[in-house]
Amino acid sequence: MASRGPSLPRITDVAALAGVSTSTASKALNDTGQLREETRERVRRAAEQLGFTPDSRGRALSSGRSYTVGLITTDSSGRFSIPIMLGAEDALSAGEMALVLCDTRDDPLREQHYLRSLVSRRVDGIIVTGRRTEAREPIDVPIPVVYAFSPSTDPADTSVIVDDHGGASSTVRHLLSLGRRRIAHVTGPATHNSARARAAATIESAGDAFVGEPMHGEWSERWGRHAVDVLLRCCGDEVDAISCGSDQIARGVCDRLRELGRSVPDDLAVTGYDNWSVMALASRPPLTTVDLELEELGRRTAQLLLDAIADNPHPGLVEMPTRLVTRESTLGT
Amino acid sequence: MASRGPSLPRITDVAALAGVSTSTASKALNDTGQLREETRERVRRAAEQLGFTPDSRGRALSSGRSYTVGLITTDSSGRFSIPIMLGAEDALSAGEMALVLCDTRDDPLREQHYLRSLVSRRVDGIIVTGRRTEAREPIDVPIPVVYAFSPSTDPADTSVIVDDHGGASSTVRHLLSLGRRRIAHVTGPATHNSARARAAATIESAGDAFVGEPMHGEWSERWGRHAVDVLLRCCGDEVDAISCGSDQIARGVCDRLRELGRSVPDDLAVTGYDNWSVMALASRPPLTTVDLELEELGRRTAQLLLDAIADNPHPGLVEMPTRLVTRESTLGT
Structure with missing residues (x-):
């Protein structure tokens, strides 16, 4: 197919194909209202046939949440932050949350720009990670934040680090x-x-x-x-x-x-x-x-952030266990 | 600060502090309407004082765009896709577009799940990348797509590859x-x-x-x-x-x-x-x-996607030049 496909089917298209009103189609797809099962089923089949996907942004606006988390990393080379990011993405996607990537390239101006952009997008929370285990200055945003690998200097923040x-x-x-x-x-x-x-x-x-x-x-x-x-x-x-x-x-x-x-x-x-x-x-x-075990560290970070978003923050330092892997350099062949 | 800070300042807070109506505050911050410069300035100062950031989601909904691009990668290890992703993120962030990361871990079911999620979030476009230079089956979505590193098997798609x-x-x-x-x-x-x-x-x-x-x-x-x-x-x-x-x-x-x-x-x-x-x-x-030059490949991919989103697609294969780096293994010391 070409890069630009046909435009997205709309709820009105689904309603027309199913022979019902738009509001009935909407109720059927959202499992709300009082409808006969047969009607619901007809609407569902029409939606499937047209490849209709509901617009999740309406739900986001009405719930006051964006179901999106920002990840701020200073680590362009990615040795440490990439596995953390993948672990976090894994944990978040299970909860239908999207992860927005922000690579600051160690530039404080870029970091400020990203923070403003994430806040204006109304992300539900932010993960901050870096390449060093030194503590870093906390970021100043009015939404939940969890620090991964590089802890915050503020002990009241939630930071997840390697033991x-x-x-x-x-x-x-x-x-x-x-x-x-x-x-x-x-x-x-x-x-x-x-x-x-x-x-x-x-x-x-x-x-x-x-x-x-x-x-x-x-x-x-x-x-x-x-x-x-x-x-x-x-x-x-x-x-x-x-x-x-x-x-x-x-x-x-x-x-x-x-x-x-x-x-x-x-x-x-x-x-x-x-x-x-x-x-x-x-x-x-x-x-x-x-x-x-950086992927696991990323998963734990995401879970703690989801808790904080659900108004259940865990302030303090979480030390994640490492794992000894034994091979020939100590055991011989 | 604690993980959960105070709630975000609202436009009504800005208006109250500046001593104007909400609609005047909104006009002042959006540079619309007819207002005295002094009033505009007073509203701006109030917004700054409160740390007010406008909600960009309203603009997104009314423009029919989300200012967001999805990146689908199959390459958990990241050797090739990470620099591509960072290059794309760099080019997109310059245009105030956010990059949502989707790591499929080579699982077709996970890929389908991500595609549905990205479409329901109404992303403006999708970048698809992988770890091999073999061509891959195109994805089936009604929005612009550009393939990076792993080209699409469909020559009508836009694919950016290494020469x-x-x-x-x-x-x-x-x-x-x-x-x-x-x-x-x-x-x-x-x-x-x-x-x-x-x-x-x-x-x-x-x-x-x-x-x-x-x-x-x-x-x-x-x-x-x-x-x-x-x-x-x-x-x-x-x-x-x-x-x-x-x-x-x-x-x-x-x-x-x-x-x-x-x-x-x-x-x-x-x-x-x-x-x-x-x-x-x-x-x-x-x-x-x-x-x-994978970062450059990522940047070019993002630019081609932005073109396609602006209804100016470039179907076909784009081969990106490599760069010879000479060192001691051929030149000696």
């Missing part, structure tokens, strides 16, 4: 359960909240088994490779496990260890973080890592 | 310009349209410089590594360049060549495809590759 403490602790407990007793930690910049939180949880969980200081650098494979050189020079055979703050770093660690003739996990066990499949599965060997 | 022939040819011309005369091609499954199209363009552009047959396998680093073993066993020193159908394959090719002591690009030049930064930049050496 990074639990995630990092789970890798350490796993390494200890495998008999590892000298664990080093290689991670991202000390200026990043996620790197600091994971490092602190690693130190706390490892206790006496922790070696040296957390090694902070870029979130990159290159830093992972370089960190291995630094670590082996300083501590050599003292280390039997390296827990990493990201899968990219862990993949670089594995590559460099292999190049130096060290076996993973026989000589050193390695763990990642994120369960980013393009890294975790392509790594040689594949990585034991922490899945952030 | 894969041009993209693959550009890598071959680049290799020939560097003096390479024995080019092999390693790519994805022969059942994939994108792999076949890129292979055909490579053979055609390379002419006598093409070595052997296109090597089809998985879209993976593992296949890239394995293909090097096969290629060196069969053709050994006959090959001075390997053009790959994806960056993942090219990264595997580079890794295996390094492990075998072959220098890239001194012994063999390598090219990728996609300019997927996590692969192309992390590869050792970084990859010369083809950028699909």
Whole structure:
């Protein structure tokens, strides 16, 4: 068919085909009023035959709701916000709510523009998400808002975040359960909240088994490779496990260890973080890592927003559990 | 602020604060009617003070338009559809149009559900995108539709696709310009349209410089590594360049060549495809590759849809140019 098809059938077309008045057709399709079942059925058949779809905007206007939620994201690259968005969309669509996407590209002016536009569209609520786990300034709108991944600085807001403490602790407990007793930690910049939180949880969980200081650098494979050189020079055979703050770093660690003739996990066990499949599965060997369960985080965010829209807000911080995924980098083949 | 703020200020609140009638306030804010500039200004100040945002839904209903576009994607993983979506969103938001996200997860029932929902919301148009370059069955709705990345099987529809022939040819011309005369091609499954199209363009552009047959396998680093073993066993020193159908394959090719002591690009030049930064930049050496310019494809799709909504459809196939990005895997350091 051509891009521009015939115009939409109207309720008057349905009424004409069924041989009833427009108001009877409307009652039949909305299951209201007192009509004979036979009449209702005739109208329904006419609607089906014509491909009639009721205009949901009237319902929206009369109910004072738009059945629409806005999603504000600062994360154009999408690594973290995309799964959150898909989870939220999944939960919302089950309730016949539409998700409007607003990508601010980290531009405060763009964010203000989007907020005005969403309010003028009378969206029922807004989800705000970002690429960092640092808390952000709340947005100022007179409708329900839930923050996902990047929490609001205001504790009275509802924010849904990843339990990074639990995630990092789970890798350490796993390494200890495998008999590892000298664990080093290689991670991202000390200026990043996620790197600091994971490092602190690693130190706390490892206790006496922790070696040296957390090694902070870029979130990159290159830093992972370089960190291995630094670590082996300083501590050599003292280390039997390296827990990493990201899968990219862990993949670089594995590559460099292999190049130096060290076996993973026989000589050193390695763990990642994120369960980013393009890294975790392509790594040689594949990585034991922490899945952030971001789709589930998105679903939970949407549910909390639906609650708030229904006048049942849940102020405060919700920490979502992570999931440890074990693979060859700790278990061997 | 709490999740549920105060209720939205209404036009009557603005009128009361400005000391005018509701109809005067409405005229002042809509720049209609005959009013003194002083009155208009007083109403504007009152609106600003109260944080009043006009309800755009009335305008939408009276104009017969919703200023909303639906985006149907089958690509939950998002590698290709996310940049397309962001480009479309960017072009649409400039025209005050909102983008509603519908992720079908490759489920035809879910797609039908979304189409009904979008039609009942009276979206002005729909963008359909997917993860494969194979043509897909058109959707049946009485509103404008434009297909992005995955074209419609109906030539009367508007479809915007990547010029894969041009993209693959550009890598071959680049290799020939560097003096390479024995080019092999390693790519994805022969059942994939994108792999076949890129292979055909490579053979055609390379002419006598093409070595052997296109090597089809998985879209993976593992296949890239394995293909090097096969290629060196069969053709050994006959090959001075390997053009790959994806960056993942090219990264595997580079890794295996390094492990075998072959220098890239001194012994063999390598090219990728996609300019997927996590692969192309992390590869050792970084990859010369083809950028699909998917954000631009998304923008063009949105513009064509806006044209169609304005009763100016452009039926047919639009092929978008790719961009060659040169890096160390062909140029050296």
